[in-house]
Amino acid sequence: MRRAFAPNWPARLGLLALAVYSIWATSQLGITGERLATGLGEGGRFLARMWPPDFTRWELLVEGLVESMQIAVISTALGIILSLPLGLMAARNLAPAWLSAPTRGFIAVCRSLHYVIVAILFVKAIGFGALAGVAALTVASLGFVAKLFAEAIEEISMKQVEAVRASGAGPAAVLLYGVLPQVASRFIGFSLYQLDSNLRNSTLVGIVGAGGIGGTLFAAFKRFDYDFVAAILLAIIALIFAAEIVAGRIRAALQ
């Protein structure tokens, strides 16, 4: 009989190995049906204590949220400003190798550590508070935006750049007229996306002492004020939803 579909033995063996390993690892971690049942029971009690959410300390809540928003906006702005030159310096089609290689290395270092780890480092280095949060999220933003910006520049049409250069324009004028028009809309898109994720991230850095609503949330957890925890979580969700709607509107307006 002629065979219409070749069997993919490597894929079958791989899937089998994954299934076997998952079962083994589950038993190693002591995850049993019994453990799951207690866990679910605890979860139910926890949820019951969160209801109803307690908004009586709304001033504390608003203060934390405002600080988180400020951290997010400032760090996004700083990140974007730093990403512009870094992205240009990292683009291999515009910058010479001696410049692009170390810049790419620097951007990779900024991206390699999770922003919570960077926040802990900054809290240790420059002390508790919003400044550490701003510094940590700035590093995260420039890692993300500069990398995508450099990639966008590497995809531009060099023919358009060549034509501007042929007119006798200097390097800065070539950037202004030949390069930036080709990448401006994508750069704005990356920046908006980063503002969005910085809003989310800025609610977390407070847990390690770097300012914002996260600190309030962590304190509420430690005092078992689960109804206040619920209020904070609802407020964060509302903030993120609102930010997403605004970002969507801006994106649509830019199309």
Added chain:
Amino acid sequence: MTQPILEIRGLVKEYQPGKPVLRGIDLSIGAQGITAIIGPSGTGKSTLLRCVNRLVEPTQGSIMMGGQDLARLRGGALRAARRRIGMVFQEYNLVERLSVMENVLTGRLGYVPLWRAWLRRYPREDLDRAFALLDAVGLPEQATRRADALSGGQRQRVGIARALMQSPALLLADEPTSSLDPKTAVEVMELMARLTGEAGVPVIVNIHNVELAKRFAVRIIGMTGGRVVFDGPPDAISNDHLSEIYGGEDWL
């Protein structure tokens, strides 16, 4: 011939060492009219033009223009020389996200200070001239449209306006009609011939279409294998010459 505007001597270009694309070109280009360079693809016509405005670095030889060797210029001196050499490209090479007006004014980037270019605060006479050129190329109402909204023929008209906006002493045109349909190709050539004739700007044009070359050029240069094998007026070119330039005769 009048005083030449461009004197090319012993021009060699090797992209890879030992494999020259141009094998010693000697040419003088007069100060008037259209010089057409014909020849098969890959014979170095484009490289020759790009050596003149240094989009490509020559390996050897000299390119004299206005008492300067273009092949040796660097930095600011090179940019000052480039702004007197307009270029029209096969694929137009407009900056697609910029408006038609911004593309035309790109021809002034070598002249105006950076802040003016950035803030779009061009001198009044530059704007007047840009509008006059848009009128001349037949796009009087298109100044604020984005370049990527135009058709091929319209884009090449903008490309010509941009090149002339430089007030060039010489215009290079690299296959300006190859991406256009036959009718538009003739219209664009006519336009380029008329405007450069009025401005007294000599043109060097690479062109595939021998008929178009004969129709518009005062002089034809035939290249093959990185060398010049024919140089003379359009009516002097024969089928023998064409078969030497392009190889074979079946297509004639």
